[in-house]
Amino acid sequence: MMNAMRGEYLxxxxxxxxxxxxxxxxxxxxxxxGLVSTMYRLIVDLRLAGLEPDDLDATKFESExxxxxxKLFLGKWNEKLREELLADFALLLIWATEEIxxxxxxxxPHLLLPENSNPTWxxxxxxxxxxxxxxxxxxxxxSDDDSVQDASSDLSLLRWVNAVDTAPQPLNDxxxxxxxxxxxxxxxxGVLRRCLAQRIPFDTVELLYTEAGTYLPLIxxxxxxxxxxxxxxxxxxxxxxxxxxxxxxxxxARALALLVQWVCNxxxxxxxxxxxxxxxxxxxxxxxxxxxxxxxxxxxREIFIGFGESRYESVINSKLKELxxxxxxxxxxxxxxxxxxxxxxxxxxxxxxxxxxxxEEVLPFLALSRAVGLGGTTSLEAAQEFLNxxxxxxxxxxxxxxxSLNERISALHTIIExxxxxxxxxxLDWLQDLVQTATIAGVxxxxxxxxxxxxxxxxxxGRANIFIVGLNDNRFPGAGLxxxxxxxxxxxxxxxxxxxxxxxxxxxxxxxxELLAQLRGSLTVSYSCRDVVTDQDAYPSPALxxxxxxxxGAREGDVETLTEWLAPAETFAPQDSKANLTKDEWWLWRLxxxxxxxxxxxxxxxxxxxxxxxSHAVTMxxxxxxxxxxxxxxxxxxxxxxxxxxxxxxxxxxxxxxxKCPFQFFMRYGLRVHAPDTIEVxxxxxxxxxxxxxxLHDIFRDYMREIRDENLLPNIExxxxxxxKILNEHVNHWVNLCPPPTESVYRRELEALQRAVNTFLIDxxxxxxxxxxxxxxxxxxxxxxxxxxTPLDSREPVTLKLPSGKKMRARGQIDRIDxxxxxxxxxxxxWDYKTxxxxxxxxxxxxxxxxxxxxxxxxxxxxxxxKSRIDLNAQLLRFGYFFPSIKGKGERISWPKLExxxxxxxxxxxxxxASNGAFPHSHDSKDCHFCDHTELSDxxxxxxxxxxxxxxxxxxAPFRELRA
Numbered sequence: 001m002m003n004a005m006r007g008e009y010l011x012x013x014x015x016x017x018x019x020x021x022x023x024x025x026x027x028x029x030x031x032x033x034g035l036v037s038t039m040y041r042l043i044v045d046l047r048l049a050g051l052e053p054d055d056l057d058a059t060k061f062e063s064e065x066x067x068x069x070x071k072l073f074l075g076k077w078n079e080k081l082r083e084e085l086l087a088d089f090a091l092l093l094i095w096a097t098e099e100i101x102x103x104x105x106x107x108x109p110h111l112l113l114p115e116n117s118n119p120t121w122x123x124x125x126x127x128x129x130x131x132x133x134x135x136x137x138x139x140x141x142x143s144d145d146d147s148v149q150d151a152s153s154d155l156s157l158l159r160w161v162n163a164v165d166t167a168p169q170p171l172n173d174x175x176x177x178x179x180x181x182x183x184x185x186x187x188x189x190g191v192l193r194r195c196l197a198q199r200i201p202f203d204t205v206e207l208l209y210t211e212a213g214t215y216l217p218l219i220x221x222x223x224x225x226x227x228x229x230x231x232x233x234x235x236x237x238x239x240x241x242x243x244x245x246x247x248x249x250x251x252x253a254r255a256l257a258l259l260v261q262w263v264c265n266x267x268x269x270x271x272x273x274x275x276x277x278x279x280x281x282x283x284x285x286x287x288x289x290x291x292x293x294x295x296x297x298x299x300x301r302e303i304f305i306g307f308g309e310s311r312y313e314s315v316i317n318s319k320l321k322e323l324x325x326x327x328x329x330x331x332x333x334x335x336x337x338x339x340x341x342x343x344x345x346x347x348x349x350x351x352x353x354x355x356x357x358x359x360e361e362v363l364p365f366l367a368l369s370r371a372v373g374l375g376g377t378t379s380l381e382a383a384q385e386f387l388n389x390x391x392x393x394x395x396x397x398x399x400x401x402x403x404s405l406n407e408r409i410s411a412l413h414t415i416i417e418x419x420x421x422x423x424x425x426x427x428l429d430w431l432q433d434l435v436q437t438a439t440i441a442g443v444x445x446x447x448x449x450x451x452x453x454x455x456x457x458x459x460x461x462g463r464a465n466i467f468i469v470g471l472n473d474n475r476f477p478g479a480g481l482x483x484x485x486x487x488x489x490x491x492x493x494x495x496x497x498x499x500x501x502x503x504x505x506x507x508x509x510x511x512x513x514e515l516l517a518q519l520r521g522s523l524t525v526s527y528s529c530r531d532v533v534t535d536q537d538a539y540p541s542p543a544l545x546x547x548x549x550x551x552x553g554a555r556e557g558d559v560e561t562l563t564e565w566l567a568p569a570e571t572f573a574p575q576d577s578k579a580n581l582t583k584d585e586w587w588l589w590r591l592x593x594x595x596x597x598x599x600x601x602x603x604x605x606x607x608x609x610x611x612x613x614x615s616h617a618v619t620m621x622x623x624x625x626x627x628x629x630x631x632x633x634x635x636x637x638x639x640x641x642x643x644x645x646x647x648x649x650x651x652x653x654x655x656x657x658x659x660k661c662p663f664q665f666f667m668r669y670g671l672r673v674h675a676p677d678t679i680e681v682x683x684x685x686x687x688x689x690x691x692x693x694x695x696l697h698d699i700f701r702d703y704m705r706e707i708r709d710e711n712l713l714p715n716i717e718x719x720x721x722x723x724x725k726i727l728n729e730h731v732n733h734w735v736n737l738c739p740p741p742t743e744s745v746y747r748r749e750l751e752a753l754q755r756a757v758n759t760f761l762i763d764x765x766x767x768x769x770x771x772x773x774x775x776x777x778x779x780x781x782x783x784x785x786x787x788x789x790t791p792l793d794s795r796e797p798v799t800l801k802l803p804s805g806k807k808m809r810a811r812g813q814i815d816r817i818d819x820x821x822x823x824x825x826x827x828x829x830x831w832d833y834k835t836x837x838x839x840x841x842x843x844x845x846x847x848x849x850x851x852x853x854x855x856x857x858x859x860x861x862x863x864x865x866x867k868s869r870i871d872l873n874a875q876l877l878r879f880g881y882f883f884p885s886i887k888g889k890g891e892r893i894s895w896p897k898l899e900x901x902x903x904x905x906x907x908x909x910x911x912x913x914a915s916n917g918a919f920p921h922s923h924d925s926k927d928c929h930f931c932d933h934t935e936l937s938d939x940x941x942x943x944x945x946x947x948x949x950x951x952x953x954x955x956x957a958p959f960r961e962l963r964a
Contacts, residue, residue, distance in 0.1 A: 002088040006415050011040045014076050025065040033429045042485050043077050047090035048120035049497035060493035093122040100129045111135040116514050121497040154551045158516040161546045176551045177524045181570035183532035188222045190570035191467045193579035200465050202450040208458040210470035220245050226581045242453035244442030250401030252391035255280035257435040260428050263373040269305040270680045273297050282392040283361040291357050306681050316359045323352040379427035380413045404440045456511045464521030471527045471544040480505040626953035631663045637917030640670050642808040649782050649797035649809040652854035658910050659850030660927045666919035675932040686740040686749045693835040701777045702726050714764035727757050760884040775819045781861050782811025792865040800860050802908040826874040837887035846895050849962050855879040856903025913958040
């Protein structure tokens with residue numbers, strides 16, 4: 001028997017078989033799932049209309065090629081049915097009609113045919129062949145039912161919904177009610193609130209929806225939140241769903257959807273981490289203690305995989321090798337604190353063991369995931385193994401989903417088992433569609449449960465309280481979208497037997513009228529009057545307007561009069577004290593209601609102490625006093641001050657962060673809090689700005705060291721090949737470390753690097769002469785040497801004496817020190833490479849209120865290192881920045897030593913600010929552009945400026961002087 005799954009698969013196979021990219025109409029398109037489904041429905045319509053390929057007149061189509069391909073598909077469909085001995089529903093009807101004609105009348109069962117049935121042409125032929133004596137018409141209540149003139153309730157008046165002017169006057173007996181809501185979620189809540197407030201038993205309620213895509217998830221989510229608090233199992237909620245619940249709410253389905261997405265997008269690290277973070281995976285038991293998936297996610301975030309299946313094993317192996325090296329270093333450490341060394345060693349050994357377990361878990365999982373993308377039955381078998389072995393399930397609902405998905409995959413597996421040409425892309429598309437469209441746990445009405453069903457086809461439970469949600473103008477009867485493959489005018493021209501979108505809309509209206517006529521008891525209809533996402537008005541359906549006109553007696557009523565007639569819309573705060581679904585709703589009702597509460601804030605703070613703490617913080621931030629809520633942490637001063645005895649040595653970047661935003665300094669260097677490193681691959685970018693800077697610094701260092709060791713100066717004609725060879729070596733290293741997302745992105749960024757290297761070499765060729773010799777590269781002061789190092793290197797921090805008499809400890813790596821003048825003069829210049837633009841550097845403002853203090857700090861540190869290690873009379877003449885990148889255009893900005901003499905006073909003020917424990921957020925919004933923390937509002941910035949201006953806040957005095 002040809003079912004929908006087999007039928008869509010057959011259509012997909014025909015698309016692949018008949019593909020014609022050059023001359024095709026439909027056949028030039030890739031057979032994506034939406035196109036396949038639409039073509040399948042068209043073939044079914046043609047078949048049920050009793051049409052053969054020869055019946056399709058090409059002149060009735062919009063284009064001849066469309067006609068040819070439609071006939072081709074229909075002919076191939078018929079051919080496949082014969083070849084594979086299959087029967088679709090149309091063929092069964094044809095066979096059954098012929099069989100009826102040969103049967104004795106008395107041998108046939110008696111048929112009861114509902115009046116409102118809407119048979120296709122072949123179904124009409126089948127029913128016409130059935131003997132009249134063996135069938136009866138089953139009358140259905142409707143507006144045109146002359147035998148029933150019941151007007152005993154407002155609900156019974158709705159049979160006149162299509163003839164409002166002739167309807168009797170309303171009885172105002174509340175058997176029909178209308179409400180509106182701000183958004184669909186509040187509309188669903190409005191139904192539950194009415195049940196609660198009116199004490200309506202759930203098993204007397206049927207909730208009908210007009211659109212499954214919007215309302216079915218909302219009803220499920222709202223019921224789950226109200227009845228389980230988001231913690232209970234799905235099967236615990238007292239709600240039944242006629243069409244089931246979307247499978248995507250179950251863990252196995254979500255896991256399968258992410259797996260397919262992971263495979264389709266070349267195994268991006270972001271999706272793998274998401275699978276772990278959302279606790280969707282479980283791994284086979286291993287020996288020893290098992291890592292949780294959340295711990296695995298944290299560790300996997302530490303390494304950069306990017307994308308690509310093969311990188312997972314290589315990157316994890318590199319991490320293991322790195323940890324092994326660090327563990328070995330602890331054994332040879334010169335640090336005298338043995339207890340601290342032991343703690344570090346144990347920590348790294350534990351991390352090493354964790355990464356070993358990750359490797360052991362991930363590699364088999366990767367192999368299985370790779371198989372999901374291989375196509376055909378292999379894809380389906382791998383997907384089933386994933387569901388059974390790795391997809392986590394915590395409750396009965398999850399197990400239902402796993403079983404249902406397995407059954408559907410098995411069904412497709414049976415269909416395509418002998419087809420070796422199945423396209424793997426179509427299998428991945430099919431698996432993704434399966435998760436999005438599958439529903440599970442569909443059941444009929446049950447005692448104690450509210451029943452949920454689609455509006456058209458619902459209302460059959462016999463329950464006394466019916467609610468219909470979603471009667472908006474854009475949902476019912478809907479736009480009546482035409483079949484994109486065969487438009488209504490084409491269908492009408494080809495054959496009157498073919499269904500059309502306009503006919504479907506009319507049928508929906510008739511079915512709605514019949515539904516209303518069948519109902520007994522009470523009816524409540526509703527619509528969403530506001531789109532809470534776009535903040536735009538939404539409007540009721542014409543059907544709801546007709547209901548309003550009947551039950552209000554306002555025969556000429558419109559949307560405006562309806563709005564005036566209705567009660568206020570349902571919102572997030574209930575209007576009735578008896579209608580609160582949750583504790584949060586009760587508080588919203590109590591605080592937002594018409595009755596004023598004199599001590600509302602006190603009551604809220606008593607029940608929610610965290611809100612009380614937050615309110616106190618807001619109050620303090622609004623005051624003139626600089627307090628702990630603004631960044632005043634005097635206890636942290638001795639720990640973070642660069643002048644603290646045995647304190648942590650400070651770098652130029654740390655000091656510049658302190659000057660730019662003390663709060664950011666405190667978060668980054670005090671609390672060590674920072675935003676997680678991004679692991680998401682940007683499809684339009686390869687290297688981050690910091691990575692580009694590191695790469696160029698390494699190239700310039702290696703080139704300069706090479707020619708210095710050969711007693712050469714930069715020369716563009718001689719060294720162009722040399723420096724580009726170095727460039728290529730470093731680029732290849734970064735390609736292995738962080739693969740580019742695309743070849744075009746790689747070429748674009750490589751070209752930018754090549755231009756930066758060319759700019760560097762041209763400028764250095766012109767600048768470096770016998771009286772200006774590049775001498776020291778990446779001098780490490782207060783830190784470990786890089787590579788071969790320099791004579792200036794020392795792991796001991798540099799101690800600098802400040803004007804206040806205090807001493808600060810500093811560290812840093814100076815990109816380059818050039819010797820200028822005669823060799824015996826020992827006069828030097830410092831140059832620092834900047835691979836960005838020049839906008840943050842000003843020739844006439846070298847310090848920018850301390851935001852740029854690297855120039856002074858490096859001058860002081862290098863001066864001390866040169867005097868102590870090279871020559872007591874060594875002199876530093878200048879500090880400068882060189883900008884070789886495209887943005888920097890090869891510019892140089894530099895200052896002689898005298899112009900930087902005021903910098904040491906700024907260093908002193910920064911140290912004093914840190915010593916005071918004063919870490920306010922910057923009141924300049926420009927300082928927030930590249931901050932890990934939230935930008936301040938205008939009100940908060942104004943408040944900080946007021947605190948800065950208040951001299952009673954003595955701890956802010958250094959910051960005030962810097963910003964003066």
